Amino acid sequence: MKLQANADLYRKLPSIDELQRGRKLIALASKEGQVAVTDAARAVLVSLREEIAAGRLDGDGVDLALSGLDDVVARRVRQALKYSLRSVINATGVILHTNLGRAPLPTASLEHIREIAGSYSNLELDLETGDRGKRDVHVDRLFRKLLDEHVGARVGAGVPARAAEPTISTIVVNNNAAAVLLALNTLAENGEVIVSRGELVEIGGSFRIPDVMAKSNANLREVGTTNRTRIGDYEQGINEKTRLLLRVHRSNFQITGFTEQPQINELVSLARKRDIPLLEDLGSGALFDLRSVGVNGEPSVLDSLRQGVDVVTYSGDKLLGGPQAGMLSGRSDLIARMRSNSLFRALRVDKLSYAALEATLLAYVKGEHDAIPALRMMRLSKEEIGRRAEAVAQTVRSPKLSVQVLDGESLIGGGAAPSAVLPTRLLAIACEGVSADELSGHLRTSDPPIIARVEDGRVLLDLRTVFPEQDEAITRALKQVAGK
Ligand SMILES: *Cc1c(COP(=O)(O)O)cnc(C)c1O
Numbered sequence: 001m002k003l004q005a006n007a008d009l010y011r012k013l014p015s016i017d018e019l020q021r022g023r024k025l026i027a028l029a030s031k032e033g034q035v036a037v038t039d040a041a042r043a044v045l046v047s048l049r050e051e052i053a054a055g056r057l058d059g060d061g062v063d064l065a066l067s068g069l070d071d072v073v074a075r076r077v078r079q080a081l082k083y084s085l086r087s088v089i090n091a092t093g094v095i096l097h098t099n100l101g102r103a104p105l106p107t108a109s110l111e112h113i114r115e116i117a118g119s120y121s122n123l124e125l126d127l128e129t130g131d132r133g134k135r136d137v138h139v140d141r142l143f144r145k146l147l148d149e150h151v152g153a154r155v156g157a158g159v160p161a162r163a164a165e166p167t168i169s170t171i172v173v174n175n176n177a178a179a180v181l182l183a184l185n186t187l188a189e190n191g192e193v194i195v196s197r198g199e200l201v202e203i204g205g206s207f208r209i210p211d212v213m214a215k216s217n218a219n220l221r222e223v224g225t226t227n228r229t230r231i232g233d234y235e236q237g238i239n240e241k242t243r244l245l246l247r248v249h250r251s252n253f254q255i256t257g258f259t260e261q262p263q264i265n266e267l268v269s270l271a272r273k274r275d276i277p278l279l280e281d282l283g284s285g286a287l288f289d290l291r292s293v294g295v296n297g298e299p300s301v302l303d304s305l306r307q308g309v310d311v312v313t314y315s316g317d318k319l320l321g322g323p324q325a326g327m328l329s330g331r332s333d334l335i336a337r338m339r340s341n342s343l344f345r346a347l348r349v350d351k352l353s354y355a356a357l358e359a360t361l362l363a364y365v366k367g368e369h370d371a372i373p374a375l376r377m378m379r380l381s382k383e384e385i386g387r388r389a390e391a392v393a394q395t396v397r398s399p400k401l402s403v404q405v406l407d408g409e410s411l412i413g414g415g416a417a418p419s420a421v422l423p424t425r426l427l428a429i430a431c432e433g434v435s436a437d438e439l440s441g442h443l444r445t446s447d448p449p450i451i452a453r454v455e456d457g458r459v460l461l462d463l464r465t466v467f468p469e470q471d472e473a474i475t476r477a478l479k480q481v482a483g484k
Pocket of ligand 1: 203284
């Protein structure tokens with residue numbers, strides 16, 4: 001009986017062909033393509049059949065569904081053709097937020113990507129000689145300006161500086177995790193790497209030093225304890241299998257209290273004395289002086305190289321403010337070995353990344369720090385942020401929407417010193433009859449999506465990480481929430 005009834009209902013449904021022959025869908029197909037429309041029409045009919053089979057639709061229900069079928073198909077087509085990767089407004093105040101894509105690129109990087117990626121380029125062609133070129137020359141020349149010319153004469157572990165050659169070279173791989181992998185594999189395959197137990201870190205997204213070590217075919221030799229490691233511990237750990245001393249930046253945590261860690265210059269002296277290279281995974285790797293924004297105790301790439309670290313690794317999209325990439329900067333002879341490792345070929349970056357990185361580095365060379373969005377955001381004053389916050393507050397405040405402007409802290413994020421915060425002014429928002437989680441959900445699903453912080457039952461917006469031209473979208477979204 002039921003089956004017979006369902007069969008009658010199924011018979012009411014149009015075929016895919018009939019459905020597509022409607023005027024609206026013909027027009028839609030000419031705009032968005034027949035394939036997308038056919039896919040959507042099929043999916044809509046399948047779900048109607050499922051509804052009928054599950055007994056959730058009677059005759060009237062089917063008639064009702066059929067009356068708006070064109071629109072349902074059209075909505076589905078639009079949904080399917082929308083980008084999944086979208087631009088969002090970062091109002092969290094975390095400048096380098098891994099979930100939000102870390103550093104926004106400088107305008108010059110975007111223009112250079114467009115120019116290089118939309119056409120052919122001299123990626124691996126020497127235009128002077130017509131010979132095959134190396135893709136890393138495009139950025140190595142800029143790294144030399146930023147690093148080599150400032151490090152001064154260095155004498156590596158037992159390797160005298162060679163007159164005509166640059167002392168510091170840089171190569172680029174896919175990300176810093178890849179840079180560490182390449183360095184460990186090149187310098188310590190089948191040998192031992194000495195690391196302090198206090199530095200066996202896991203960075204967000206499951207980058208774990210012991211795992212990377214295992215994949216690189218190097219053996220970890222842990223020394224010291226979680227909270228205290230002395231230079232003598234490293235010294236005692238050295239044996240005939242030791243190939244490398246590794247220092248890892250404690251990006252996302254601090255050890256406080258009864259602690260000890262050797263100074264970098266102690267490690268450099270030991271490395272030179274025993275003729276073993278010293279590798280430092282800096283993680284964030286600033287190319288500018290963080291003290292200029294009030295953050296102390298964070299080593300820069302130059303600091304480490306000047307102190308005599310042989311090779312440093314760091315990310316392109318953290319404090320550097322450029323594209324995702326991993327840099328290896330250091331002694332030219334060691335970098336040359338990394339370049340000839342076949343892993344380098346597997347980890348190399350594409351023309352988009354080189355274009356973005358070259359433009360970012362050029363901004364550093366020209367001293368145009370404000371052209372790099374992540375740096376510009378770090379340099380914004382609390383007063384300037386406060387003025388913008390007040391302007392937003394005044395426009396959106398209403399009986400239903402309570403808006404305060406408060407002192408607070410922005411985070412640099414992305415594995416800069418875990419305690420590195422910048423003073424800011426926050427918008428604290430509460431909406432009558434709406435919980436903080438609901439309110440932040442509304443903001444997250446507005447267009448463009450706005451990502452806020454929720455703390456102590458309040459929604460907090462930090463305009464430090466919001467581009468000024470986005471303030472208006474925030475105002476609009478808040479008004480809309482209050483109007484609901
Ligand atoms: C962030 C970080 C990494 C990983 O860098 P990616 O560029 O994300 O691969 C590795 N080591 C340290 C110390 C870091 O802070």
